[in-house]
Amino acid sequence: MKHENVQDYYGKVLQSSADLQTNACCEPEEMPTWLKKVLSQVHDEVLMRYYGCGLIAPEALKGMRILDLGCGAGRDVYALANLVGEDGFVVGVDMTDEQLAVAREYEDFHLDAYGYAKSNVEFHKGFIETLEDLPLDPGSFDIIVSNCVVNLATDKSAVLRGAHHFLKPGGEMYFSDVYADRRVPEAMAKDEVLYGECLSGALYWNDFLTIAHAVGFDDPRLVTHRPITIENPVLEAAVAPLSFTSATYRLWKLDGLESNCEDYGQAVIYKGTIENCEHALKLDGHHVMETGKVFPVCGNTWKMLSDTRLADHFTFIGDFSTHYGIFEGCGAGSPFEEDVATSDCC
Secondary structure, X not given: XXXXXXXXXXXXXXXXXXXXXXXXXXXXXXXXXXXXXHHOOOOHHHHHOOOOOOOOOOOOOOOOEEEEEOOOOOHHXXXXXXXXXXXXXXXXXXXXXXXXXXXXXOHHHHHHHHOOOOOOEEEEEOOHHHHHHOOOOOOOEEEEEEEOOHHHOOOHHHHHHHHHHHEEEEEEEEEEEEEEOOOOOHHHHOOHHHHHOOOOOOEEHHHHHHHHHHHOOOOOEEEEEEEOOEOOHHHHHHHOOOOEEEEEXXXXXXXXXXXXXXXXXXXXXXXXXXXOOOOEEEEEOOEEEEEOOEEEEOHHHHHHHHOOOOHHHEEEEOOOOOOXXXXXXXXXXXXXXXXXXXXXXX
């Protein structure tokens, strides 16, 4: 599918989220109260043009530098600009002029709403497959987010390579997207409406894991997922028998992660010091760590906590001196299984 087709669909065909024909791009029902309050400060026109499929607000964001791939009209950029505070910074990238025009129109509005002395956002026009063409410094972002956009990219591997390139060591890509339970047939992938609705460009979830490993994101972690329903019976018949899900993953740029989750007898204790996560912190679908409770972890999870911005919020028990074999009940998991949590609320 060409970039021009996607630009036309999101710039000219869709005028609001009400024009979508599936529930791929909609809010999860269980949105935490604190995030609702943040979104209530975002301008109505920006909210109306939201086409995301998840909640891309990870923990501990104060002072962070964030890059939003496929930012659209800027809803997530402005929400994150609120969460990072005046000392943080959020950069949005999108290829659609109409969407970027809306985002830029309300920069002063959000500056006043947040009471900042100067803006902490900027927007660039560009393709997420060629991030290196933008005036951005490699290794300069703490976090990269994306909300239901990677499936629209013509080269998914290039997007993940670029994200890895622009992350700092210990940084993460935290993003929601649409995945298929099998590889999408080529004929279906050429359908402009199915592509624009975030269906026929979706990766087979296991191919996504392979690409993530290949570009340097070892041990991807599935945070949450929910099935996608198709409201249009014609589109539903066109994609049969494929199934789709909206899933949120976090990918860490960390050296030394192992291909398996290995047991070194380690454990952590969450201090409860992250804002809005005072009682527990959810790292992914298999790791919900209650405040003050000893929580056994594998070596990879240890690194995801000790070698990242989350380190100050944990007490660490153990080291890597003794190996006890495979750590059970860990790893990425399939977004089509029922045993992974379906809500990413702290």
